[in-house]
Structures are given as C-alpha cells and as structure tokens.
Amino acid sequence: MNIVESIRFVMPEIILLVSAIIILVSSLFIRNKNALGIFALSAIVAASLYLPQSHKTDTVLFFNMLTSDSFSLFFKEISLFVAGIVILLSMGYKELTEKYIGEYYFLLLNGTIAMMLAVSSNNLLMIYLSLEMISLISYLLVAFLKNNTLSSEAGLKYFLFGALSTGIMLYGISLIYGLFGTTDLSIISNAVNAGQINGLVLLLLLLMILAGLSFKCALVPFHMWTPDVYQGAPTAVTAFISVGPKAVGFAVLLRIFTNNFFPLYANWVGLMTLISIFTMTVGNIIAISQTNIKRMLAYSSIAQAGYMLIGLVVGTASGMEGILYYILAYVLMNLGAFGCVIIVSNSIKSDAIEDYAGLHKKDPITSFMLSIFLLSLVGVPPLAGFWGKFLVFTAAIQSKFILLAIAGVLNSVVAAYYYMRVIKYMYLEEPKMKDISPKSAPLQIAVAILMAGVLIAGLYLTPFLNWIRNSQSFLSQ
Numbered sequence: 001m002n003i004v005e006s007i008r009f010v011m012p013e014i015i016l017l018v019s020a021i022i023i024l025v026s027s028l029f030i031r032n033k034n035a036l037g038i039f040a041l042s043a044i045v046a047a048s049l050y051l052p053q054s055h056k057t058d059t060v061l062f063f064n065m066l067t068s069d070s071f072s073l074f075f076k077e078i079s080l081f082v083a084g085i086v087i088l089l090s091m092g093y094k095e096l097t098e099k100y101i102g103e104y105y106f107l108l109l110n111g112t113i114a115m116m117l118a119v120s121s122n123n124l125l126m127i128y129l130s131l132e133m134i135s136l137i138s139y140l141l142v143a144f145l146k147n148n149t150l151s152s153e154a155g156l157k158y159f160l161f162g163a164l165s166t167g168i169m170l171y172g173i174s175l176i177y178g179l180f181g182t183t184d185l186s187i188i189s190n191a192v193n194a195g196q197i198n199g200l201v202l203l204l205l206l207l208m209i210l211a212g213l214s215f216k217c218a219l220v221p222f223h224m225w226t227p228d229v230y231q232g233a234p235t236a237v238t239a240f241i242s243v244g245p246k247a248v249g250f251a252v253l254l255r256i257f258t259n260n261f262f263p264l265y266a267n268w269v270g271l272m273t274l275i276s277i278f279t280m281t282v283g284n285i286i287a288i289s290q291t292n293i294k295r296m297l298a299y300s301s302i303a304q305a306g307y308m309l310i311g312l313v314v315g316t317a318s319g320m321e322g323i324l325y326y327i328l329a330y331v332l333m334n335l336g337a338f339g340c341v342i343i344v345s346n347s348i349k350s351d352a353i354e355d356y357a358g359l360h361k362k363d364p365i366t367s368f369m370l371s372i373f374l375l376s377l378v379g380v381p382p383l384a385g386f387w388g389k390f391l392v393f394t395a396a397i398q399s400k401f402i403l404l405a406i407a408g409v410l411n412s413v414v415a416a417y418y419y420m421r422v423i424k425y426m427y428l429e430e431p432k433m434k435d436i437s438p439k440s441a442p443l444q445i446a447v448a449i450l451m452a453g454v455l456i457a458g459l460y461l462t463p464f465l466n467w468i469r470n471s472q473s474f475l476s477q
Contacts, residue, residue: 006061009068012047012076013113019043020109027102037091037442040105044084044112051076064184065126072120074324074471075251078331079119082244083112085335085446090236092443094346095145104144108240111137115244119251124173124183124209127252131169131216134248135162138241142233154232161225165215172208179205189260203267209256216249219309220279223302227290230298235345238294239338242301243331250308250327258315265315272313273404280306280411287418293341294351296418297334300377303415304330307408310392314399322391324468329384329457333376336450340370343443347436353422358431366436367426369451374419376454379412384457 007014020043023036030036051073059068086108090096096104111134118130139162143155173183179197180188191197214222230238257268283303290296308330311323341351343366348355360367376385389412396405457464 003062006066009059009061010066012051012080013116015047015050016043016109016113016116019046020106020113023102023109024106027106030102033101034091036102036105037087040109041084041087043109044080044087048077048080048084051080060122060186061120064186065123066117066120067122068120070471071251071255074468075119075247076116078247078328079112079115079244082115082240082247082331082335083108085339085450086236086240086244088442088446088449089239089335089339089342092346092440092446093234093236093342095234096236100144104141107137107141111141111240111244115248118248119255121252121255122185124176124185124188127256128166128170128173128212131212131248131252132166134216134245135166138162138245141237141240142229144237145234148232150232151234152232154229157232158225158229161222162215165212165222168208169212172205172211175205175208176202185256185260192261192263195263200267202261203264206257206261206264206268207271210253213249213253213256214275216245217253217305217309218246218279218302219275219305220282220302223279223282226302227295227298230301231292231294231351235294235338235342235351239335239342242297242338243334246301246305247327247331250305250312250323253312254320254323257312258320262315269313269315272309273401276306276309276313276404277407278306279303279309280408284411284414284418287415290418291353292351293353293356293422296353296422297337297341300415300419301334303411304334304377306411307389307392310396310401310404310408313404314392314395314401316395316399318398319392319395321465321468322388322395324471325391325464326388328464328468329376329388329454332450332453332457333373333383333385336373336447336454337370337377339443339447339450340366340373343439343447344436346439353425355432356422356425357429359426361431363436366439366447369447371423371426372451372454374422376458378416378419382458384454387458387461 023040027036061068114130114133114137118127118134121127121130139155139159142158143152145151177183180191182188192202211222218226230242280303283299283306287296287299287303290299308323308326311319311326344356344359345351376383379386379389393405393408
C-alpha cells in the first residue's frame with residue numbers, strides 16, 4: 001500500500017502528534033496548566049475512538065514497513081490506555097512543576113505514538129527506530145526533575161544501559177541485513193521457512209536483537225537499570241516506563257520470535273527457559289531486602305517479566321493467550337500500585353516502606369486499594385493477577401515444561417512475602433504519618449478505574465479472553 005492510501009490507517013497517531021504540537025505551543029500562553037492535561041487526555045480519547053476505524057486485518061502500510069492486524073490493534077489499545085491513565089496520575093502528582101508541564105505532556109504523547117508504531121512494525125529497521133524513539137523520550141522523562149539529583153542520575157544510568165543494549169541490537173540488525181539483503185520481516189520469514197539460511201548463524205543474530213528487547217522488558221541480565229531508574233524518576237513517569245515500554249517489548253518479541261522465526265523454536269527455547277527462570281528468581285529474591293517501595297516494585301516488575309516470558313517459551317496458542325492476558329493484568333495492577341504510591345508520597349514526601357505504617361488508620365481507602373493491587377501481583381484469586389499466572393502456568397504444564405511451572409509457583413510463594421510486608425505495615429503497625437492531604441480528582445479517578453479493571457478482569461474472564469483470542473490470530477503455529 002502506498003503512502004497516500006496508508007495515511008488513513010495511522011490517523012490515531014496523527015491525532016496524537018497534532019495534539020502534542022498544540023500542547024507544546026499553547027503551554028507558552030495558557031496559565032491554567034491543568035487545561036493542558038485535559039487536552040492531552042482528550043487527544044488520547046479521540047485517538048482511541050478512531051482506532052477501530054483505522055484497523056483492517058492484515059493490511060500492510062507504507063511499503064510493508066507497518067502492518068495493521070488484530071495483534072497490533074490489541075497493543076495499540078493497551079498503549080492508549082496506559083497513556084490516558086498516566087496523564088490522570090500526572091495531573092495529581094505534586095512533584096511535577098507547572099512550568100514545564102507542557103513539555104511533559106508533549107513527550108508523553110510522542111512516547112505513545114512511538115509505542116503504537118513499534119507494535120505495528122513489520123520491518124527490523126522500523127522496529128529499531130520506534131524503539132529508539134521510545135528510549136529517547138523515556139530518558140528525558142526519567143530526568144525530567146532536573147533539580148532532583150536522583151532524577152538526573154536515573155536518567156543518565158538509563159541512557160548508558162539503553163545505549164549499550166541498543167548498540168547490540170542495531171549490530172544484529174545490520175548483520176541480518178547483510179545475510180538476507182533486507183530488513184523486511186515478511187521476506188526474512190519466507191527465507192527462514194524455506195530453510196535457505198543456516199539456522200545457527202541466524203540464531204546468533206537473533207540473540208543480539210533479543211539483547212535490545214530484553215532491556216525494554218527488564219529481563220535478566222539486562223535488568224540492572226530498573227531499580228535505580230524506578231526510584232529516581234518522577235513516580236508518574238515510573239508508572240509509565242514500568243508498563244508501557246515493557247508491553248511494547250513483549251509485543252515485538254512475540255512478533256519476531258513466534259511469528260517470523262518460529263521454525264527456529266527448538267534452537268532458542270532452551271535459552272528463553274533459562275532467562276525466564278533467572279529473571280523471576282533474581283527479581284523476587286532481591287525484592288525481599290528492599291526498604292523503598294519504588295525499588296521493591298522495580299524488582300517486582302523484573303519478576304513479573306519472568307512470569308510473562310513463560311508464555312513465549314511454551315510457544316503454543318494457550319501460551320500466547322496467557323502472556324497477552326498477563327500483560328493486560330500487569331498493566332492494571334502495576335499502574336494501580338504506583339497510583340497509590342503517588343497518593344501517599346504526595347502527603348508524606350517519602351517512599352520508604354516503613355513510613356506506610358498505620359496507613360489504614362489515616363487513609364483506609366488507599367490502604368485497601370493498594371492491598372488489592374499487591375494481592376493481585378501476588379496472584380491471589382479471583383483477582384486479575386491470579387488468572388495471568390494460572391494461564392501461563394497451565395500452558396507450561398500442558399506443554400510439559402514442568403520445571404518452568406514449578407519455578408513460577410515457587411517464585412510466587414517467595415513474592416508473597418515482600419508484598420504482604422507492605423500490607424503488614426499498613427494494617428498492623430502504629431501510624432507514623434500525619435493526616436493525609438486531600439487527593440486530586442484525576443488521581444482518584446485513575447486509581448478507581450484501575451481498581452475496577454483488576455476486579456472485573458478477574459471476575460469476568462471470558463470477554464477478555466475472547467478479545468485476546470481475536471488478537472493473536474496472526475500467529476503462524
């Protein structure tokens with residue numbers, strides 16, 4: 001499809017781009033900065049409403065650089081939902097100064113565009129460009145509080161680790177281009193299926209691409225940036241990078257490894273199994289000793305990535321169903337947890353877990369909601385997190401990955417300790433804090449939406465599974 005015909009399929013991205021430019025320019029004149037947040041949220045809603053109109057199954061765009069299929073539509077919807085919730089969280093986050101809030105929303109909307117392009121990319125070069133756009137915007141957002149030493153340090157560390165992993169990935173892409181003479185995934189996939197390329201050579205090149213994607217997904221051994229960046233970044237930004245780029249990373253992993261390079265499954269499944277086990281184990285064990293809730297949630301997110309990877313390792317339709325549902329559940333419960341952290345930090349100016357002592361006496365609603373999100377991360381039924389783990393563990397058992405399923409269950413037991421420790425402080429310790437300051441309406445709306453999502457996705461599973469099954473129709477297995 002040529003450029004002119006392709007434009008109508010990327011109208012949601014165009015809406016966001018035009019809105020981002022309007023916000024950046026109007027921020028110079030508008031005194032009421034809350035209006036910028038409302039406008040940014042309206043842009044997300046407009047893009048979401050137009051998104052189904054831009055979808056046509058298996059349509060290739062811009063000379064096969066992008067594709068419009070049910071899989072990309074699923075992750076575009078996730079990306080827009082994440083952006084909308086983060087905007088609401090940001091409107092209630094006191095650490096963000098109004099002086100630069102226009103630039104903040106400009107970056108956030110452009111980051112959303114990059115995520116939507118990445119999940120629909122059908123070309124390795126386009127994947128690289130969109131992921132690099134996400135990275136550059138993430139570096140700026142993490143270091144957004146330029147007068148905050150931790151924020152600046154986190155931005156620098158994020159940049160250094162990102163540059164390393166991106167360099168490895170780009171080198172792998174260049175070698176694949178040298179091997180195939182193209183970066184078009186469809187052409188490469190056809191050559192792989194025809195057995196025209198040495199599988200071992202191609203596998204080594206795929207490992208280089210895996211390095212870059214592992215950075216986005218926070219998989220071991222490319223996870224080391226996570227705790228420092230999560231702690232130093234503004235909490236609203238932490239919420240964004242903990243779910244947005246990670247969901248995109250898994251989307252690209254699924255598209256490359258299960259659709260285009262599935263004939264090499266026997267070659268990479270062993271390595272993926274080890275990465276999954278090490279990722280969930282390292283994340284959970286180190287999380288136990290954390291005293292800062294943002295660092296604890298950082299190591300928790302590493303462990304959660306290990307659970308998600310089980311679905312990719314299994315490689316079956318049920319495994320894909322499990323990983324897609326887990327990503328959806330993870331977005332809801334992790335954003336919710338960080339939303340509650342923002343509510344508390346707005347009042348006590350601290351992210352230390354011990355400062356959550358007696359929170360239920362000062363703010364019973366926030367304590368209850370945070371408990372629900374943490375219990376969902378543990379995997380307590382009937383919350384969404386339970387079904388995420390149930391689906392991936394069941395898929396692993398059905399495909400005879402017994403060791404992987406056992407590792408996942410044991411790690412879930414370990415994880416229960418540090419999640420329950422936060423709940424213990426909130427309900428069994430005496431309060432140390434003063435009264436909680438009033439909560440902003442956008443912040444309360446965001447957390448309420450996420451709370452409802454965790455409960456509804458857990459109690460009414462069928463509609464979500466039907467949505468997910470329709471979204472994985474591209475998989476050629």
